[in-house]
Amino acid sequence: MNRGLSLNNLVVTGPAGLIVTRMDLHVEPGQTVALVGESGSGKSMTAKAMTGLLPRGVTATGSLQLDDITVDLALGPQALAGLRGQYISLLLQNPFTSLSPVHRCGEQITAALPPDLRRSKEEIRRRLDEVDLPERVARQYPFELSGGMRQRVALAASLASNPQILIGDEPTTALDVTTQREMLDLLERIQRERDMALLLITHDLGVARERADKILVMYAGRLVESGEGADVFAHAQHPYTAGLRDSDPPLEHRLVELPAIAGSVPRPWEVAVGCVFAPRCDRADDRCRNEAPELVGTTSQVACWKPIALTDASHPIQIATDVQAQNTDNDLVVIRGLSKRFSSSAPLALDNVDISIHSGEAVGIVGESGSGKTTLARCLIGLESFDSGDISWSINTPMAQRAQIVFQDPTSALNPAMTIGATLAEALRAGQRSKAEVVALLQLVGLPSEYINRRPNGLSGGEQQRVAIARAIAPRPKLLICDEPVSSLDVSVQAQILNLMNSLLKDLGIALLFITHDLAVVRQVVSRVYVMSNGRVVESGNMENVLQSPQHEYTRQLFSSVAGK
Amino acid sequence: MDTAHSHRRLTQLLSRGALTRFIIVRLAATGLLLLVLSFVVFALLHLTPGDPARNLVGVRNVTPELLQSIRDKYHLNDPFMNQYLHWLGNVLHGDFGESIRNNTTVTTLLADRVMLTLQLSSLSFALTVIVAVPLGIAAAWRTGSALDRSMSAASIVGVGAPTYAVGLLLLYVFGLWFNIFPVYGSGDGGFDRWWHLVLPAITLASGLAAMVFKLTRTAVVAELNQDYVAFAQSRGLTRRQIRSLVLRNAMIPVATSLGLVFAFLFGGTILVEVTFALQGIGSLLAGSVTFKDLPVVQAITLLTATVIALTALAVDILYYAVDPRVRKRGMQ
Amino acid sequence: MKLRTNRKPVVPIVTGIPLAIIAIFVIASRWIVPNATRQDIMTGVTSPGTAGHLFGTDQLGRDIGQLAIAGASSAVVGPIVIALGSMMIGILLGTFAGYMGGWLDLLLSKYADLLLALPTTLVALVVTGLVDGGYWVTVLVLIMLFSPTDIRMVRGSVIAQTSRPYIESAKVLGLGRLRIMFRHILPNVLPVAFSTMLLNVAFALVSMSALSFLGLGVGPGVPDWGRQLSDSRNLLDRNWGSLVLPAMLIIITAAAINLLGDWLQERYEESSVPR
Ligand SMILES: Nc1ncnc2c1ncn2[C@@H]1O[C@H](COP(=O)(O)OP(=O)(O)O)[C@@H](O)[C@H]1O
Numbered sequence A: 001m002n003r004g005l006s007l008n009n010l011v012v013t014g015p016a017g018l019i020v021t022r023m024d025l026h027v028e029p030g031q032t033v034a035l036v037g038e039s040g041s042g043k044s045m046t047a048k049a050m051t052g053l054l055p056r057g058v059t060a061t062g063s064l065q066l067d068d069i070t071v072d073l074a075l076g077p078q079a080l081a082g083l084r085g086q087y088i089s090l091l092l093q094n095p096f097t098s099l100s101p102v103h104r105c106g107e108q109i110t111a112a113l114p115p116d117l118r119r120s121k122e123e124i125r126r127r128l129d130e131v132d133l134p135e136r137v138a139r140q141y142p143f144e145l146s147g148g149m150r151q152r153v154a155l156a157a158s159l160a161s162n163p164q165i166l167i168g169d170e171p172t173t174a175l176d177v178t179t180q181r182e183m184l185d186l187l188e189r190i191q192r193e194r195d196m197a198l199l200l201i202t203h204d205l206g207v208a209r210e211r212a213d214k215i216l217v218m219y220a221g222r223l224v225e226s227g228e229g230a231d232v233f234a235h236a237q238h239p240y241t242a243g244l245r246d247s248d249p250p251l252e253h254r255l256v257e258l259p260a261i262a263g264s265v266p267r268p269w270e271v272a273v274g275c276v277f278a279p280r281c282d283r284a285d286d287r288c289r290n291e292a293p294e295l296v297g298t299t300s301q302v303a304c305w306k307p308i309a310l311t312d313a314s315h316p317i318q319i320a321t322d323v324q325a326q327n328t329d330n331d332l333v334v335i336r337g338l339s340k341r342f343s344s345s346a347p348l349a350l351d352n353v354d355i356s357i358h359s360g361e362a363v364g365i366v367g368e369s370g371s372g373k374t375t376l377a378r379c380l381i382g383l384e385s386f387d388s389g390d391i392s393w394s395i396n397t398p399m400a401q402r403a404q405i406v407f408q409d410p411t412s413a414l415n416p417a418m419t420i421g422a423t424l425a426e427a428l429r430a431g432q433r434s435k436a437e438v439v440a441l442l443q444l445v446g447l448p449s450e451y452i453n454r455r456p457n458g459l460s461g462g463e464q465q466r467v468a469i470a471r472a473i474a475p476r477p478k479l480l481i482c483d484e485p486v487s488s489l490d491v492s493v494q495a496q497i498l499n500l501m502n503s504l505l506k507d508l509g510i511a512l513l514f515i516t517h518d519l520a521v522v523r524q525v526v527s528r529v530y531v532m533s534n535g536r537v538v539e540s541g542n543m544e545n546v547l548q549s550p551q552h553e554y555t556r557q558l559f560s561s562v563a564g565k
Numbered sequence B: 001m002d003t004a005h006s007h008r009r010l011t012q013l014l015s016r017g018a019l020t021r022f023i024i025v026r027l028a029a030t031g032l033l034l035l036v037l038s039f040v041v042f043a044l045l046h047l048t049p050g051d052p053a054r055n056l057v058g059v060r061n062v063t064p065e066l067l068q069s070i071r072d073k074y075h076l077n078d079p080f081m082n083q084y085l086h087w088l089g090n091v092l093h094g095d096f097g098e099s100i101r102n103n104t105t106v107t108t109l110l111a112d113r114v115m116l117t118l119q120l121s122s123l124s125f126a127l128t129v130i131v132a133v134p135l136g137i138a139a140a141w142r143t144g145s146a147l148d149r150s151m152s153a154a155s156i157v158g159v160g161a162p163t164y165a166v167g168l169l170l171l172y173v174f175g176l177w178f179n180i181f182p183v184y185g186s187g188d189g190g191f192d193r194w195w196h197l198v199l200p201a202i203t204l205a206s207g208l209a210a211m212v213f214k215l216t217r218t219a220v221v222a223e224l225n226q227d228y229v230a231f232a233q234s235r236g237l238t239r240r241q242i243r244s245l246v247l248r249n250a251m252i253p254v255a256t257s258l259g260l261v262f263a264f265l266f267g268g269t270i271l272v273e274v275t276f277a278l279q280g281i282g283s284l285l286a287g288s289v290t291f292k293d294l295p296v297v298q299a300i301t302l303l304t305a306t307v308i309a310l311t312a313l314a315v316d317i318l319y320y321a322v323d324p325r326v327r328k329r330g331m332q
Numbered sequence C: 001m002k003l004r005t006n007r008k009p010v011v012p013i014v015t016g017i018p019l020a021i022i023a024i025f026v027i028a029s030r031w032i033v034p035n036a037t038r039q040d041i042m043t044g045v046t047s048p049g050t051a052g053h054l055f056g057t058d059q060l061g062r063d064i065g066q067l068a069i070a071g072a073s074s075a076v077v078g079p080i081v082i083a084l085g086s087m088m089i090g091i092l093l094g095t096f097a098g099y100m101g102g103w104l105d106l107l108l109s110k111y112a113d114l115l116l117a118l119p120t121t122l123v124a125l126v127v128t129g130l131v132d133g134g135y136w137v138t139v140l141v142l143i144m145l146f147s148p149t150d151i152r153m154v155r156g157s158v159i160a161q162t163s164r165p166y167i168e169s170a171k172v173l174g175l176g177r178l179r180i181m182f183r184h185i186l187p188n189v190l191p192v193a194f195s196t197m198l199l200n201v202a203f204a205l206v207s208m209s210a211l212s213f214l215g216l217g218v219g220p221g222v223p224d225w226g227r228q229l230s231d232s233r234n235l236l237d238r239n240w241g242s243l244v245l246p247a248m249l250i251i252i253t254a255a256a257i258n259l260l261g262d263w264l265q266e267r268y269e270e271s272s273v274p275r
């Protein structure tokens, strides 16, 4: 009899201390359970503990129950070896690394089958067909396929032994928005057809809300809340869940200020006593700080001493009207007919692009990865040459005072060998400003002045990105270019950075070119938007208009794939 | 079925054409490298301090007639480029001139010696591969185990230990102390020859094995940390299947590094042959250098460079054969 | 992901002690063993343990132990100069080649290809042998032979840094090339360069002593480990100390430096893994 899977009292311990604390979960056949939380909250470690794949130096206790089998996790990874594949299987995030690069896809899909079926053409075709892939894929190597196709191959491989439960650890995070949706649809279909249990691990609240029957919220290694589907967010009882929900930018409207959670996620083992969320919780009191709340409840559970009651009025959310595009008299920079090809065999990276940015205006560029957004930004700032077209600036200052740029990855944005103070002082000097402004600059981006003597290594991702922003505005450029500035940050930190950007724009009166794949994020910042696809601008206009009545087919596709997650 | 078949046939043909093109390009590059090297090697004659003709006379009585005949024979009065081309022409016909020390042609001298060096190199190469590769794999498979730690420590000593010091120590312990192995010399052919080569080969292999062990271990550890291994485990693949998956991937860097090791092998033979008084190419080179027997030095240098260049070429082709990603790039 | 555990610094201690002793020999040998090269033909070869000669004497009656202490400086000083010199060339040329590319890069990579086409031992033997140079000529030749790998190493790390966002930001700020190369990139390359340099010292030590084993490099009569080993071949049956002492000194010194270099490299790699 198939009664699904239960995980009881899981505790994962690493070399530094507890990584996951007393975790229970249950998935039924045909059911989708989502495990959500910010990075480092212990989602992946939970998945690895359930499959006996914990890294060296990390151990687990607790038990796993599947049908009539009960496995004591303390017995080590070998105890689970017999269950892997046939009972439980794991699909990983990155399709580029989860397949062996030198083996053909067909071989990898069927490796887990009994030997007599491994070479069966019929079987391979059936398996490929299930994940909507053509037969030829069997003979191809992973590097010959697109990311979406690779992830389908990986899915077929993880289903080879017909598991009763599939764990997907961020299975769509590495994919483009439109591909993401297809992949989720496919997962849903297969799950239904096979009556399989699915444990979907994701940091994306939208995905969880749309796809899950049950949602579990993790924070710093603890389960803080769980409940039925979308209810968990709609009627969040735990302040963290509510905070997470509120700081996720909405697509439907622009907020005056995103409700962000102050601070950043602690390491699970850094929390000694009391509620894990207490340092960031505005409801915290003495009991919260001294005594850890237990997870209580029946259909919905919450670990909080003072949960938000259904009757509590949630924060009134202030909705801003979208800023209207300004008139076109005061162009700061105009790009005309810009084209660029990286190599003769590659398609055009930029194809006759026209874009203008007015002084003090916030402009967005949206598009999927590979659509040419970054190339455009790099051409604009002079990091890349272009083949034809022109870029004309209405100001005559040195380049450093015209435009500056903030990149996506905060960990490599700062020179690890220089202190924050030295980095900022250098940027100020480049803009002919006084070194004395360093402290003011730090304040402007919300960092304490002690950070002058720190090095980037000791800072969290959000703090590093604040420094990167400070460096970019130090020479007082007329245009700030941000290339996916919040894409590698957690939702709660993302909200902080978006708020910071909005306030900087207002205070400094500079123009912004905001590049992102995320429509909801760009909505919160810009007034005008360009949509790019395959190196071309396919649509442009006021943010509001574009969202309300997208003209171009591609925009509609992009829009629906976000909305329908 | 029919179209699928012809499609397959076509890609095969295409990739075979690509392989030919790849080999031709690499051959041309190798040829060019050797040409430049030959020029440098020839220039050695003129870079060596002193009058080239006198250097070529050696210890014979220097008479003006002898000098003149040497100058004529080696075209030393011609312009430099002509001298070089002349020399190169001879070299391409297998004629490296005459040894100054021994009164024979360089070619005969080499022919006498080359066998021993080949035997020594292949024996130590085989020893290296047989010992170091499996140990490297085993250590990587159990990182942190006693085996891993002791082998890693030994490899650090082995990599740094100078060949001749190890050789002398082995010679002392096994040759003089225990009297198991012959101490000096090359033996009289057949089994005796191989018996004489055991200690030298072990000596040469010790340093190489340390290096190959480290490279293999690093390569396998790197593969074991890849996502695809965790993914394979999570799908329930057997240990055996996972091992073959990992080894197939690790084989690529290991095979490449074995090619590199070959270059070290040739440097090492010089010292080992001198240490054990073996009559091979290496000891011939050492002796010829001290004696300033230039034609011999030139011949051996060029020969070594050729062997190494051809090995590099073979490694590249092997790379092409085992890594589909390289194949793909090669086709474009 | 690698785990960072609180390891005790075993490696620096284990390697530090022998290296410190060698360093003392190098600096103070003229006071510790002022008469190391004094010959005593009457004594001739004696075996280890002979009164007053812990490791015995060689055929000239020189004390093996004293000779080995005096030999430390020729064994170590040259290799340090070689490693430093070749890394200086490596840093200078490698940084320019890596950051600027162009003809300099092409030229340097061809030069490296050429030198790497032959084993170092062979080229060192041929060149030093033919030019009849002494110790410092050998050092110079080895610097030339070591520099291509250092140039490659530095060039590689410079290129790896150049594509990082912080370097792009520096360019966007309009900073000069020299400032970007030497203030931004170089400090991030130095840790790797330093551990590579240590490994080079060990390799140079082995190469130099190999050359003097073959009778090149150090002048006759100068105390030197490689020379001692070469001499020991004729003494094996009468004094094993003449072999074992210098052999162990070379092996231990080289292994200690290698171990330290490896350790530093690993530590650096671990610390550069993002949190
Ligand atoms: N190999 C490891 N060894 C020790 N700790 C680890 C390891 N990998 C991750 N961690 C730690 O475990 C915690 C949970 O990580 P993870 O499960 O990956 O979180 P999530 O998947 O929710 O982002 C983090 O604090 C992380 O630093």
Ligand code: SF4
Binding pocket: A238, A239, A240, A275, A276, A277, A278, A281, A282, A283, A284, A285, A288, A289, A293, A303, A304, A305, A306, A307
């Ligand atoms: S227990 Fe207290 S601190 Fe923790 S979430 Fe609830 S109210 Fe906040």
Ligand SMILES: [Mg+2]
Binding pocket: A040, A043, A044, A169, A170
């Ligand atoms: Mg994760």
